[in-house]
Amino acid sequence: MTAQINRRSLLGLGASLGIxxxxxxxxxxxxxxxxxxRKKLVVVICRGGMDGLSVSPPVGDANYANLRGSIAxxxxxxxxxxxxxxLHPELKAVHALALKGEARIAPAIASPDxxxxxxxxxxxxxxxxxHVYGTETGWLNRTLEAxxxxxxxxxxxxxxxxxxxxxxxxxxxxxxxxxxxxETARLPTLLQDLYxxxxxxxxxxxxGLETETMAQTAMTALSATPAMNIAAASTPTxxxxxxxxxxxxxxxxxxxxxxxxxxLGSTLGGFMIQAGGPxxxxxxxxxxxxxxxxxxxxATRLSYMDAVLDGLHAGLGAEWKxxxxxAVTEFGRTARVNGTGGTDHGTASTGLxxxxxxxxxxxxxxxxxxxxxxxxFENRDTAPTLDMRGxxxxxxxxxxxxxxxxxxxxxxxxxxxxxxxxxxx
Amino acid sequence: xxxxxxxxxxERRLSLPSKDMMAAIAVTRFGLGARPGEIDAAKAxxxxxxxxxxxxxxxxxxQDGGETSAQRFEQMRDYQQQQKAARQKKDGxxxxxxxxxxAKAAQLALRDxxxxxxxxxxxxxxxxxxxxxxxxxxxxxxxxxxxxxxxxTSVLIGPFEREAIRPHVFDxxxxxxVASSTHxxxxxxxxxxQSIGPNSQIGLRRRGAxxxxxxxxxxxxxELHTVGVDAGYTQSDVTEFAxxxxxxxxxxxxxxxxxxxxxxxxxxxxxxxxxxxxRYAQGDIQQGMAVLKTLAADxxxxxxxxxxxxxxxxxxxxxxxxxxRLEKRWMDTGGDLAQVAKAxxxxxxxxxxxxxxxxxxxxxxxxTWRLIGAEPSAIERLAPILxxxxxxxxxxxxxxxxxxxxxxxxxxxxxxKRMQWAQGFAAVVADRTDPNALAVSALGARLTPPVxxxxxxxxxxxxxxxxxxMSPEFQRR
Numbered sequence: 028m029t030a031q032i033n034r035r036s037l038l039g040l041g042a043s044l045g046i047x048x049x050x051x052x053x054x055x056x057x058x059x060x061x062x063x064x065r066k067k068l069v070v071v072i073c074r075g076g077m078d079g080l081s082v083s084p085p086v087g088d089a090n091y092a093n094l095r096g097s098i099a100x101x102x103x104x105x106x107x108x109x110x111x112x113x114l115h116p117e118l119k120a121v122h123a124l125a126l127k128g129e130a131r132i133a134p135a136i137a138s139p140d141x142x143x144x145x146x147x148x149x150x151x152x153x154x155x156x157x158h159v160y161g162t163e164t165g166w167l168n169r170t171l172e173a174x175x176x177x178x179x180x181x182x183x184x185x186x187x188x189x190x191x192x193x194x195x196x197x198x199x200x201x202x203x204x205x206x207x208x209x210e211t212a213r214l215p216t217l218l219q220d221l222y223x224x225x226x227x228x229x230x231x232x233x234x235g236l237e238t239e240t241m242a243q244t245a246m247t248a249l250s251a252t253p254a255m256n257i258a259a260a261s262t263p264t265x266x267x268x269x270x271x272x273x274x275x276x277x278x279x280x281x282x283x284x285x286x287x288x289x290x291l292g293s294t295l296g297g298f299m300i301q302a303g304g305p306x307x308x309x310x311x312x313x314x315x316x317x318x319x320x321x322x323x324x325x326a327t328r329l330s331y332m333d334a335v336l337d338g339l340h341a342g343l344g345a346e347w348k349x350x351x352x353x354a355v356t357e358f359g360r361t362a363r364v365n366g367t368g369g370t371d372h373g374t375a376s377t378g379l380x381x382x383x384x385x386x387x388x389x390x391x392x393x394x395x396x397x398x399x400x401x402x403x404f405e406n407r408d409t410a411p412t413l414d415m416r417g418x419x420x421x422x423x424x425x426x427x428x429x430x431x432x433x434x435x436x437x438x439x440x441x442x443x444x445x446x447x448x449x450x451x452x
Numbered sequence: 453x454x455x456x457x458x459x460x461x462x463e464r465r466l467s468l469p470s471k472d473m474m475a476a477i478a479v480t481r482f483g484l485g486a487r488p489g490e491i492d493a494a495k496a497x498x499x500x501x502x503x504x505x506x507x508x509x510x511x512x513x514x515q516d517g518g519e520t521s522a523q524r525f526e527q528m529r530d531y532q533q534q535q536k537a538a539r540q541k542k543d544g545x546x547x548x549x550x551x552x553x554x555a556k557a558a559q560l561a562l563r564d565x566x567x568x569x570x571x572x573x574x575x576x577x578x579x580x581x582x583x584x585x586x587x588x589x590x591x592x593x594x595x596x597x598x599x600x601x602x603x604x605t606s607v608l609i610g611p612f613e614r615e616a617i618r619p620h621v622f623d624x625x626x627x628x629x630v631a632s633s634t635h636x637x638x639x640x641x642x643x644x645x646q647s648i649g650p651n652s653q654i655g656l657r658r659r660g661a662x663x664x665x666x667x668x669x670x671x672x673x674x675e676l677h678t679v680g681v682d683a684g685y686t687q688s689d690v691t692e693f694a695x696x697x698x699x700x701x702x703x704x705x706x707x708x709x710x711x712x713x714x715x716x717x718x719x720x721x722x723x724x725x726x727x728x729x730x731r732y733a734q735g736d737i738q739q740g741m742a743v744l745k746t747l748a749a750d751x752x753x754x755x756x757x758x759x760x761x762x763x764x765x766x767x768x769x770x771x772x773x774x775x776x777r778l779e780k781r782w783m784d785t786g787g788d789l790a791q792v793a794k795a796x797x798x799x800x801x802x803x804x805x806x807x808x809x810x811x812x813x814x815x816x817x818x819x820t821w822r823l824i825g826a827e828p829s830a831i832e833r834l835a836p837i838l839x840x841x842x843x844x845x846x847x848x849x850x851x852x853x854x855x856x857x858x859x860x861x862x863x864x865x866x867x868x869k870r871m872q873w874a875q876g877f878a879a880v881v882a883d884r885t886d887p888n889a890l891a892v893s894a895l896g897a898r899l900t901p902p903v904x905x906x907x908x909x910x911x912x913x914x915x916x917x918x919x920x921x922m923s924p925e926f927q928r929r
Contacts, residue, residue, distance in 0.1 A: 074849070074850070075850065142681060143671070143687065143690075144671075144675050144681045145850060145851075145852070146675075146676075146681065146850070146852050147681050159681070159682075184863075186842065186865070187840065187841055187842035187863060187865050187866050187869060188842045188855070188860045188861060188863055188866065189859060189860060189863035189864075189866075191859075194859050198864075200864050200865075201863040201864045201865040201866070202864075202865050203840075203842075203865050203869075205840060205865075205868070205869055205872065208868060208871075208872070212875070213911065213915065214871065214875060214915060214918055214919070214922075215871070217906060217910075217915070217919060218871065218919070218922055220906075221902060221903065221906050221919065221922075221923060221924065222924065225924050227810075227858060227862055228862060228867065228924055228927070231862055231863060231864045231866075231867055232864065232867045232868075234864040235863075235864030235865055235866075235867050235868040236868065238864055238865070238868075239868055313849050313850075314601070316850070318642075318643045318666055318668045319643045319646060319666065365664050365665065365666055365667075366646065366647060366648050366650075366655075366663050366664020366665055366666055367643055367646045367647070367664070367666045369643070369666070371666065371667050371668065372667075372671065405687065407687075
């Protein structure tokens with residue numbers, strides 16, 4: 028462990044001085060570097076303000092049932108974690124992992140933003156800045172940038188549009204299910220030529236072609252799964268957009284959505300286990316803005332999330348042991364149910380941390396402030412006790428091997444107040 | 453060639469490009485892409501060509517039979533009741549296949565109407581000779597986003613644009629804001645219809661059980677529609693505004709104005725409100741209206757919305773001088789949107805020959821149809837590609853609406869999917885075209901030698917067509 032930290036500090040120092048890894052001598056550290064090159068990180072962004080008190084209902088908290096009224100879950104409805112917390116009944120796969128010590132909750136995590144605006148909070152979550160408009164690049168992209176002098180690390184986002192978290196100097200890949208590229212057609216080559224001097228389209232298109240090739244492999248590897256219809260998997264990245272409306276979904280559609288979500292997760296896993304595949308990936312799930320009629324809506328959304336995570340677990344196979352997955356949202360929701368059977372924009376929420384790389388046996392991550400009136404943030408929201416940048420920094424340092432000084436300076440500037448969460452892996 | 457020169461911040465003199473270049477810019481950047489001959493038509497007076505498209509009575513209405521939001525609301529309610537009845541029977545002893553079939557049929561009928569609304573709007577965009585007017589309307593429809601991600605709202609989007617947006621896009625901003633904030637589509641999409649003042653008659657009667665405030669619309673009006681998130685308002689301002697808006701609702705089945713805007717006095721929270729330092733006396737509907745009026749007139753609203761306009765039309769990072777010009781005209785004219793549109797056309801910064809905007813999937817696909825002077829023949833020609841490119845019809849993922857920046861849309865996966873679609877489109881239409889002539893009619897003076905060369909050297913018409921529509925010049929505007 029000590030050797031590893033030294034190794035990382037050295038590499039980081041080398042990087043900051045512009046010295047390449049070759050100079051440092053790969054043979055000395057080869058074994059460790061090889062290990063690090065297998066480490067994987069997936070960030071799941073749950074957009075819309077995911078209700079933490081639904082993800083991990085604190086059924087053992089004396090104030091929970093009162094505050095939640097008509098949308099409270101009973102202790103016998105949740106999947107039990109400990110005396111205070113359960114998991115939402117739809118999070119079956121997450122619960123199974125939790126029982127093995129491969130999933131933990133951070134029940135009062137928040138970004139440093141307090142405006143309760145989706146868009147501002149999502150920006151802050153994805154840029155990793157201390158406040159909105161702090162920077163225009165995403166923290167996962169700056170991670171790739173920080174690692175570039177040490178070893179080449181690939182990043183991938185799932186979905187047609189590039190999320191802010193992976194935007195920046197390094198051209199990350201993006202992928203969503205489609206019909207593939209005809210390798211024999213001249214057009215891709217001609218277009219690469221036409222884009223040669225285009226700083227935006229050139230790199231993006233080249234990256235897209237590479238990713239398509241990789242996708243063929245990822246899907247071929249999974250074709251053992253009978254009757255796989257990958258086209259259907261385009262739905263879960265925008266579950267709300269997948270149909271005319273989420274509330275119009277019947278059980279059959281929900282099942283189809285869940286299946287598609289699972290396949291999307293397993294395909295992403297298939298990408299990540301390939302040689303030269305992405306070590307870092309981001310995926311977004313929408314539809315968590317549950318202002319009204321929350322119970323059914325969030326059940327559907329969480330079942331999709333569970334399916335994506337379950338699929339990812341399956342798709343990664345043996346590489347699960349090298350993986351950490353973090354699922355976070357831009358903010359939580361009000362502790363009290365509102366007038367329309369839903370909840371409004373709040374502050375802290377629940378983050379999920381999963382993976383075979385986690386140290387076994389740990390309780391909740393961060394402190395639980397409780398739901399007493401005087402414990403609520405501004406007398407309305409779960410109070411934040413953990414800055415999510417601390418979680419990100421801890422995982423990037425201990426799991427991916429990013430130098431701590433570079434983390435503080437380049438990846439999460441102005442985050443000194445957010446202490447890295449250590450001891451997770 | 454006449455040159456109009458203007459002063460920018462007392463620094464260098466800014467001149468407009470040639471008339472030929474301006475004609476190409478007028479049609480592609482301000483409009484929706486060139487239909488055959490359109491750039492030629494704009495050549496004599498490119499700015500006049502655009503200004504002539506501004507008209508007080510608003511944007512064009514898509515031709516789709518024109519059901520009102522009230523009719524659609526009623527149809528949706530009928531469907532929901534049918535479905536409820538069918539489900540109850542299903543849970544009972546014997547399942548009622550006929551009832552289930554009827555509910556299913558009603559659902560499909562509604563879906564067809566939403567599709568028809570979208571197709572009509574797309575056809576208007578592909579056929580209109582007034583591309584700037586339509587783009588201006590689309591900007592406002594996206595600014596006041598309502599989304600089909602909510603069932604009840606999905607059937608109201610077409611009527612919303614026809615009733616609340618299109619008639620007012622060259623009216624005052626205040627009129628547009630009030631029309632949007634009182635339309636059933638917005639009231640359902642952002643949950644306002646059910647928001648109830650805790651101390652209103654209804655609130656006191658129900659005592660908290662499924663009765664209370666919902667602050668969704670109040671927050672998004674401030675954050676997205678008017679002053680913007682950085683205006684310095686607080687949570688208390690949002691809650692106070694939500695209280696002022698209680699009573700803004702949609703008529704129910706048993707009310708006179710079913711499916712239309714109603715002010716429900718019994719749901720309105722009594723008392724004066726203080727919002728952003730300004731006090732609003734106790735009142736009925738006038739209280740909420742007064743807040744809307746104040747927000748519309750706020751200079752932070754002008755800054756927020758003019759910045760968005762500049763980013764939509766000109767560049768993801770527009771010159772500050774352009775935004776300042778729009779803001780000034782806005783404030784000088786009390787938010788007269790016809791005047792703001794005119795100011796945009798008159799701003800020399802908007803005519804930079806270097807295209808800075810990357811077309812969104814909607815803009816991109818529709819401009820391809822315009823290029824060949826055609827329209828999508830069916831929703832199946834349009835919906836799959838838009839969904840594949842991340843812009844599913846009528847379904848922006850959040851109240852912020854669709855992103856409009858290149859970073860979002862010029863993703864590796866987005867480019868691959870555009871290419872696949874371009875190949876498929878070319879396979880169907882290219883053999884009836886002369887790609888070299890199309891390149892000129894599509895881009896005019898914006899056509900660059902590398903693109904012209906690539907098109908002329910292509911092996912087949914299909915390849916030439918795909919190269920043209922995938923060229924950096926065609927994908928930008």
